[in-house]
Amino acid sequence: MLKMKLISALLLAIALLTYSACKKEKNTLSVDASPPLVKILSPQSGSVLIEPVTIILSVTDESKISEVFIILDGDTLSRLTDMPYELYWNVGYWADGQNHALLAVAKDEAGNIGKSDLVNVIISKDAKIAPNLIEPANNAVLPEDSVVTFRWNGLTDAISYELQVATDTTFSDIMIANTITDTSFIENSLSAGTYFWRVRALNNKNKYSAWSRPFRFFKGNMKDDAPILGVWLWGATLSEQGATAVVAKLTENYVSDVFLLVKGISGSKTPASLITEFIRKAHDNNIKVHLWYVVSSDGVFISAHPQAHIYHCPKPSVGHNEPYPMDDERVNLLYPGYKEYVLNSIRYFVTNFDCDGIHLDYIRYSHFVYSFDEYHLKKADSSGCNTERLLNLFVDNYDYYAYNEGFVNLYFQGDSDVVKWVELRKNVVYDYIKSIKELIAEIKPDLKLSAAFMPEGATNPQWADSYYAQNYALNAELLDFIAPMSYFKDYGKTTSWVKTVTEQALELVNDNCKICAGVQSYGEVTALQVREQITYAQQAGAHGVVFFRYGSTTEDEWQVIKELFSQWPKDE
Template sequence: MRQILNILFLLSVALFSASASAAAADRKVPVMLSFDTEQPQDRDALNSLRLDVPATYFITGKFAEENRDFVARIAQGNNTIGSHSYAHPHLTKLDSVDMAADLRKSKEVLEAITGKPVVWFRAPFMEHNERVMRTLSKLGFVYDSSDQDRWQRQDVLFELPISTFRNGEMIASDYDLMYKHQLNEEEFGRWLKMLYNEKAAMGQPVMILLHPRMVGRYPDAFNAFIEYVRQEGGEFLSADNYLQRMNRHKPERYAVWVDFSLGEHKPEQILADLSGSGVTDVFLMAKDVGGKRYYGRDAQDRDLFGETAVLLRKKGIKVHAWLPVLADSLAASKHPDWAMVDQSGRSSSAWLSPSNSRVRQYLASTVKTLFGQYALDGLHLDYLRYPGLDADYSTAALQAYALETGRDSIPAISGLLGGQYTEWTNWRASQIASLTEQLRETLRQEGGSRVELSAALLGSAAISYREAETYGQNYSRIAQHLDLLVPMAYFKDAGRHATWISQVVFSARNLGGDIPVMTGVSAYRNEGKWDYTREEFGKALEYASMNADGIAVYPYLYLFGRGQGGMNMPDGSDEQLRQAISDAKSSGLIHYGGISINGIPVVPAVFMVVVLFILNMVAIPVFGKRHHASETGGASGEDEPAKEWRQIDAEMKQGILDGRTAEQVTELLHRFDSHQIQQNRIALVLDVVESHAYPLPELYGLLNNTRDWKPLALRYFHEACLLGYAEIGEHSVELTERGRNVLSEARAEGFDRDFWIFIETCLHATVVVTCPRCGKENLTHFFWNTFECKECGGTIRLRECEQVAVRFSEQASGATMKRVELV
């Protein structure tokens, strides 16, 4: 026992040190040097630079074929290899067949030479369109670096854009600096430092586009820049290094928006619902978009905002006063001269102008009142934007624009939307940013440094420069003045798949720099427009957690099913959130088998020893919470024996299960949390790689009747290679020694290939159930042992159904499904 405690103590010290080092690393400004490597002279140019820092190389397939040994060498270490096409064509001018052939060949050539998956891409001439991006996605590319951060426009792949500076006027590219702007070597070096300083001030990453044969002309300036970054405390990373750094972010905070305008709210009920839920923060509505105040005494002599805030804070939940900054119809109607104005000269009845000094005074006064009357933990800004491009042409705004841009007179609107468009939209964004800064100053004066300033921004503005222009929400500018960034990744409203959420978070973190990101997730139905299933909500929470520091859910009322009409979420959605929080806490301490150590809290070593000792005593193996492949996890009824999983599998293949067996499957799935599912999937990939020289066709075929499995298998294959568990050779894929060790440990702890394929089948299956009360057919999934009937609204347990039909995504695609006759 003493030896065990000694080992645990040493481990706790190591974890403590690792956590401290990771935290320190996160404060360094990441600088990514990327080289578009395409011409024969690029090889000699790179050799002459003698680069000794990690970098990213976007290489054409043709160059790689002609320089195989050189490409294999630079692929080693911390460098990232991406595709720059095969022959460097204008991709948008090729037909779909030729384009796909070029991109496929480049990927195959680079993977054969480097022995690694190639998932990064940069378009030749930075030319691309949606057709190009969708082709790349189908071929297995995941990340792109063809856009500029000020002008990002694609949202098919995850985008790590090339940096711009001086308000988007300058591109961080040697071609632009050396040829377009004709800078000499001294000027080139000075501009690189200016780029770094501007990004460092905002905590943003720096991505520089270089061509070896070009930057090789200015080696002294280039090497001086590298030394400058080191002296300033920056950190050179490859693109993959940057991803690893982003992946350290795990949700530690969970919030809900309490929107009093949606219906009746009782402070005691809010407290009861949130107590024990794991929610750490509440964005509490102080005023709604109609201008109604919920703080101060109302006609019934009740302070709804104040009473709720006191109860929540006593329970240890942080309360942020939530304000719809520029949306206030009451103030706009009382003070028409405060309102935004459209191009026709019509004043808005709902929106206030951020350029009006009286509006700013009014908003500052509101903040002073709130923080003068209440003990609060933060101020949360919403509607911090314009309603669209057709605002704000008010006299106050046009006069301010003319003054700040050095014009003698107010410009014509035709000019603003013509030759002055970029300057005009940049200025509009600067008004939103300066208003944020002013409110921050007011907040600091009233609440001191202890209070937190956060803002909810449109998710679309993070991934589309057009959206950012339209609404004036420049993430980079606004984030400078925030303590917490909350992108509203409402995928249902946007008409997108839940994966869109992770792209929003990825871009928001890139644009926001080192500001913590809390992903905003919607939790409401919209009758007549969209439904929102528990499975979709579960996926939303999963994608929202990727690279995020927290998750916020809107609104509390519908999440907990306490609203009116058809807006409430399905029963059990609040439990989903509780479970997600619980899973995150339980899996955030340590990851299996030395794969990674994420989210280690910096706590005293003695406390870590106690935690680790307890975990060691009660731990259940990550790969299954089962000791034999024959176990299924207990009966679904008190007197009914459990069926062996192979028997269930055989019945599922016939397409029919009885209700008790279906509920038994649910109990079995609940034995695996999200972390365990991830580790078993990696083990499955390694198991297939071990037995097949080229494993992807075999992996794809494991669940060949399930549409969603192929991209999932590719993702985990890619992850296994990135982790160093497998290597792609010229003609085969092989496990590394590390991969073999991980697979051996997985098998020792209970991993069984056939059993896990059965689990995956259950995870992907759709269950067709007929309500025993009204006879209505419903769709659900094995992960839930109850379903809410769409016809009668009853909550039914699976075991109440005599039989259920089991279908898969290929059989049950689309919103509707042919009626399945239950035998």
């Protein structure tokens, strides 16, 4: 019977959508002939629901979506016309212990119709309803001297409401606990800080509803001093999961900043529509978006300029007594026109998107054995460096100078030619960052400029200078914050290494450049190790943490992130 009802409802929804589509001009040929792709991301099929949940949909299409229906057991539960396509669902009204079927149907402006797979859930007989919070909105920032108005939607048969305001997500440190007969409350005694609030109802049978989903809000202007509690996010992951689901996940786990990859190693750019949609939704939830840009690799540029490859030093064992090119996406940073190409790309992102910052990655050399191309050699020659001698070091004894780091040892010893070579590469990196900073200052001076740096630059600066030419102290004057990628497991270290890297990085930078620890959540890292990394970063004095990455983080890790991010002091 339920199956027949679902089929009837689906046919009716399709008929209604088709009818409205046919009202458009019949002679117009539609370019878009593909139906919308519709997925129910939450709840998951097989879930047993006992408290209110948010139904989250992913709806993508070549055309604009005109309307979306959420259908429950054959009846329309909601009609959505605007993003985000989600619905806070008080499941308590269906508390019968039975199976219930969810379906989503979407129509685009071209008249194409798509539907999701069925999602079957069981609603417990003990399921409860809960009030919906209205204001302060989740992650709202209120003036320090403001009066706070708490407001929520009422429930039928409620005779009173219990309001709780706390400084933590577990509501153990409660600041306000009041019973109210209305659906609003005004409070003027809260000082500056971070707060969480929730409400539940008491009905005329002396039964409590479920607690509402807690909302967080801030009192006091923390825009510039707020810690960076962030995550790196691939554009491909955003495309797969959809902006609505990703922002919901970030909001739920108190992420304040997201670093969205908009141009990676391949050189391909994340679609503009996806970036725009994501930024809008993130900003609606007070989440800042930094556009993450890979500098020294670009497959698109290499395809158009095959001579722009980086060059390896001589390696006689493979038949190369002269420098030779690599066959990959890495670009020679001194190749004519590449710096202008990078600046034009940054200009495109800064001009066209309402982002909060630009985040540079791979703003470095990949090893000391590279960059022995004609442009670097010529520039080094002009500075008085004997490049013929440098090349002969590798020709005469490659194993010692390359494999055994004899080249690095010469730098440590102050060898004049090696020092000039390393300084040249350091200045190239510095010049790229400086030029990007000046470009941003011309267009949107309030944007933050940050970068992901190799951790060795903090723990062994000279060694990192010779390898990567990426110097913390030199570039700190240009950057608002640096994220050392202290991925302990990749380096065979313990989680306490995050503290070591953070502390030593802080010793190298000036007061205007903050350090936000880059922590690891991929590679079979446990939830306990995520907890230890974040804790060590905070103990070391980090301005926050950024974890790599969204899409490779387990639910157990997310629970730890949620707990520790919610408790990180916001008034540093």
